[in-house]
Amino acid sequence: MYKETVAFIRRQFHNKALIPLHEPCFNGNEKVYMNDCIDSTFVSSVGSYVDRFEKEFALHVGSKYAVATVNGTAALHVSLILMGVGKEDEVITQPLTFIATCNAITYCGAKPIFVDVDKETLGLSPEALHIFLNENAKLKEGQCINKITGKVIRACVPMHSFGHPCKIDEIKDLCDAWHIALVEDAAESLGSYFKAQHTGTFGKVGAFSFNGNKIITSGGGGVMITDDEELAKKAKHLTTTAKIPHKWEFVHDEVGFNYRLPNLNAALLLAQLEQLDNFLENKRELAKIYEEFFENSNIHYVKEPKDTQSNYWLNTIILDTKKQRDEFLEYTNSNGVMTRPIWTLMNTLEMFKACQCGDLSNALWLENRVVNIPSSVRL
Numbered sequence: 001m002y003k004e005t006v007a008f009i010r011r012q013f014h015n016k017a018l019i020p021l022h023e024p025c026f027n028g029n030e031k032v033y034m035n036d037c038i039d040s041t042f043v044s045s046v047g048s049y050v051d052r053f054e055k056e057f058a059l060h061v062g063s064k065y066a067v068a069t070v071n072g073t074a075a076l077h078v079s080l081i082l083m084g085v086g087k088e089d090e091v092i093t094q095p096l097t098f099i100a101t102c103n104a105i106t107y108c109g110a111k112p113i114f115v116d117v118d119k120e121t122l123g124l125s126p127e128a129l130h131i132f133l134n135e136n137a138k139l140k141e142g143q144c145i146n147k148i149t150g151k152v153i154r155a156c157v158p159m160h161s162f163g164h165p166c167k168i169d170e171i172k173d174l175c176d177a178w179h180i181a182l183v184e185d186a187a188e189s190l191g192s193y194f195k196a197q198h199t200g201t202f203g204k205v206g207a208f209s210f211n212g213n214k215i216i217t218s219g220g221g222g223v224m225i226t227d228d229e230e231l232a233k234k235a236k237h238l239t240t241t242a243k244i245p246h247k248w249e250f251v252h253d254e255v256g257f258n259y260r261l262p263n264l265n266a267a268l269l270l271a272q273l274e275q276l277d278n279f280l281e282n283k284r285e286l287a288k289i290y291e292e293f294f295e296n297s298n299i300h301y302v303k304e305p306k307d308t309q310s311n312y313w314l315n316t317i318i319l320d321t322k323k324q325r326d327e328f329l330e331y332t333n334s335n336g337v338m339t340r341p342i343w344t345l346m347n348t349l350e351m352f353k354a355c356q357c358g359d360l361s362n363a364l365w366l367e368n369r370v371v372n373i374p375s376s377v378r379l
């Protein structure tokens with residue numbers, strides 16, 4: 001079966017010697033815009049491509065404002081700061097995520113709490129969140145207090161794993177009821193919709209990444225989105241060293257960050273954004289092909305969850321056992337087909353070992369079985 005699968009994947013990618021998990025595709029105006037940017041000399045912190053990108057991006061996902069950042073982690077960090085997350089606070093997230101989610105929480109001085117994921121969506125489970133909050137939290141003076149630690153649970157960061165939207169409407173309802181700020185880690189889900197609404201737009205703020213392995217890339221980059229004009233202004237201010245605009249004086253009114261996206265990266269990114277719809281169509285075609293292939297095998301293929309449209313950023317399969325997973329990883333990677341397991345659970349990493357956890361049985365089950373297979377846009 002593994003042999004057949006490798007041969008099948010190879011055929012989808014023209015039998016190239018080494019088939020990567022996800023490679024970027026530069027087939028549009030990338031060189032035109034970057035040349036123009038270089039010719040203008042405005043390659044750094046000032047320039048029109050950043051503004052153009054922010055406008056286009058906001059339009060694309062249906063949010064009012066977008067603030068470009070140097071990477072997705074920075075976008076998450078600023079999002080959490082804007083929600084008031086600070087020292088001594090706690091933030092609920094899922095144990096199955098990329099380290100950036102927990103790093104951003106930690107940069108604020110806050111501690112993550114890990115709540116289980118759904119087997120179907122691979123993202124935060126509203127049922128598990130409901131159980132965790134009922135058992136461990138109480139509302140006091142409009143704040144959600146952790147009964148065990150006495151600290152404020154300030155925010156909740158669900159993540160849309162590999163582009164598959166989690167049950168974000170139920171999560172939002174729970175966050176609203178418990179006075180917890182919803183911050184979506186939509187880093188992997190550009191082009192993914194939950195009931196026709198773009199991921200990242202459900203909470204007050206949402207964050208995306210444009211790292212080299214994401215569906216579109218600026219080399220490195222990210223963006224924060226919001227419908228709130230005040231929050232957008234604050235985000236821009238904080239990510240650009242908190243400088244007060246002036247013709248020549250250097251006055252900064254708080255400790256800000258140098259989190260702005262360089263204009264040169266924005267030029268690349270604008271060209272990539274123009275191709276997003278093509279990429280999405282291309283990736284959905286591949287997803288269909290994979291789905292049909294795995295239907296006739298004993299390997300489970302993860303389809304977009306009910307009521308959602310996934311960007312199918314990384315195609316995902318679930319093997320029966322950890323042993324099978326390891327055999328599959330070994331066989332594919334030694335035969336020129338790059339595959340990867342899902343992340344090691346965050347709660348088992350040294351830095352987060354002491355963090356509070358709910359019951360994590362689904363995450364544990366998935367950790368041992370999930371594999372991502374080649375998913376690049378095919379030309």
Ligand SMILES: *Cc1c(COP(=O)(O)O)cnc(C)c1O
Pocket residue numbers: 071072073074097098100101159185187188208209210211221222
């Ligand atoms: C890629 C990613 C990020 C952000 O990563 P950067 O490399 O900082 O752009 C955040 N969260 C998740 C889940 C990601 O996959």
